Amino acid sequence: MSKIRWGVLGVAKIATVKVIPAMQQSDLCEITGLASRTAEKSRAAAEELGIANSYGSYEDLLADPDIDAVYNPLPNHLHVPWSIKALEAGKHVLCEKPIGLTSTEGQQLVDAGKAHPQLKLMEAFMYRHHPQWVTAKKLVKEGGIGELRTIQSFFSYFLSDPDNYRNHADWGGGGLMDIGCYPISLSRFIFDAEPTSVSGAVEYDPNFNIDRLASATMDFGVGTSTFTCGTQLTPYQRVNIFGTTGRVEIEIPFNAPPDCPCKIWHETAAGIEEISFDICDQYRIQGDLFSEAILNNTPVPTPIEDAVANMRVIEAIVRAGKAGVWEQV
Numbered sequence: 449m450s451k452i453r454w455g456v457l458g459v460a461k462i463a464t465v466k467v468i469p470a471m472q473q474s475d476l477c478e479i480t481g482l483a484s485r486t487a488e489k490s491r492a493a494a495e496e497l498g499i500a501n502s503y504g505s506y507e508d509l510l511a512d513p514d515i516d517a518v519y520n521p522l523p524n525h526l527h528v529p530w531s532i533k534a535l536e537a538g539k540h541v542l543c544e545k546p547i548g549l550t551s552t553e554g555q556q557l558v559d560a561g562k563a564h565p566q567l568k569l570m571e572a573f574m575y576r577h578h579p580q581w582v583t584a585k586k587l588v589k590e591g592g593i594g595e596l597r598t599i600q601s602f603f604s605y606f607l608s609d610p611d612n613y614r615n616h617a618d619w620g621g622g623g624l625m626d627i628g629c630y631p632i633s634l635s636r637f638i639f640d641a642e643p644t645s646v647s648g649a650v651e652y653d654p655n656f657n658i659d660r661l662a663s664a665t666m667d668f669g670v671g672t673s674t675f676t677c678g679t680q681l682t683p684y685q686r687v688n689i690f691g692t693t694g695r696v697e698i699e700i701p702f703n704a705p706p707d708c709p710c711k712i713w714h715e716t717a718a719g720i721e722e723i724s725f726d727i728c729d730q731y732r733i734q735g736d737l738f739s740e741a742i743l744n745n746t747p748v749p750t751p752i753e754d755a756v757a758n759m760r761v762i763e764a765i766v767r768a769g770k771a772g773v774w775e776q777v
């Protein structure tokens with residue numbers, strides 16, 4: 449087998465606009481199937497995207513023996529249930545972030561993964577695979593900013609559509625689940641540790657009852673990380689990583705564009721160096737790395753337990769916001 453045959457659950461925007469077109473460029477991935485709850489919807493989308501097979505239910509896709517791996521971009525409340533069904537159907541699973549509604553639910557997926565040790569399972573935090581993040585991490589690790597002391601991140605957009613699952617509390621909506629998960633993930637990635645305690649100021653939308661503005665501090669013992677995320681704000685994203693002698697700034701940290709070079713800045717006493725990266729698609733790299741792990745039977749780049757650890761931090765920030773005190777993670 450030289451290419452992994454992928455099936456996609458749901459005609460999700462992220463899948464049709466970004467992930468499928470990126471993975472179709474890969475030498476290791478073939479998108480062979482697309483499923484929807486509506487046969488006509490998956491047929492039309494499959495035709496448009498040049499995908500050979502479409503299915504009128506997610507069950508039908510999972511029953512197809514010619515699919516090796518499943519990409520799950522369903523709304524957050526369906527991540528764990530459908531990822532477990534996919535594992536039970538013998539498919540490798542790449543599941544969108546955040547891993548589920550709670551860390552307890554996420555742990556159920558981890559346990560399901562352990563019950564199927566021959567199958568690969570990973571949360572789709574694509575940003576980590578972009579060379580700009582690989583380089584930022586290397587710079588920090590090799591002392592390029594001295595001692596790592598603090599990280600500052602911002603991620604926002606404006607979304608008032610009541611039909612979008614992000615504005616449904618029961619479906620895992622809210623800014624912390626949708627975008628706050630990125631600053632948490634990258635801070636744990638760069639510190640290579642878990643925060644011990646967090647504080648948070650969290651404001652809820654009075655109609656949707658989802659968090660629409662959250663500012664949090666994570667204490668990593670050796671340093672801190674602060675971030676703000678908002679779902680009713682002007683769109684913006686930026687990350688700054690500060691050390692005792694230098695700084696790394698990532699211009700477009702999360703939605704790195706696939707059609708123009710990305711850049712980061714490395715500032716030291718010697719000045720500011722701009723580091724530019726060749727055009728690449730982080731979703732393609734993610735698909736390549738996951739497919740490689742299947743083909744070579746090697747570990748996936750990020751173990752699934754990482755997803756549960758990330759969710760624990762989200763939960764602690766929610767608790768801290770409600771209690772108005774620091775919370776242990």
Ligand SMILES: NC(=O)c1ccc[n+]([C@@H]2O[C@H](COP(=O)([O-])OP(=O)(O)OC[C@H]3O[C@@H](n4cnc5c(N)ncnc54)[C@H](OP(=O)(O)O)[C@@H]3O)[C@@H](O)[C@H]2O)c1
Nearest residue numbers: 458459460461462463484485486521522523524544545546
């Ligand atoms: N990694 C990234 O860069 C990134 C970016 C954006 C989003 N995401 C993640 O990807 C996931 C999907 O986001 P999205 O914005 O692409 O979602 P979306 O466009 O709303 O699509 C979600 C799909 O889920 C299916 N679905 C099944 N049950 C549903 C229900 N009860 N309500 C609504 N849809 C239902 C629908 O497909 P059918 O009708 O065809 O069955 C729908 O098209 C989320 O988990 C999000 O966090 C990741």
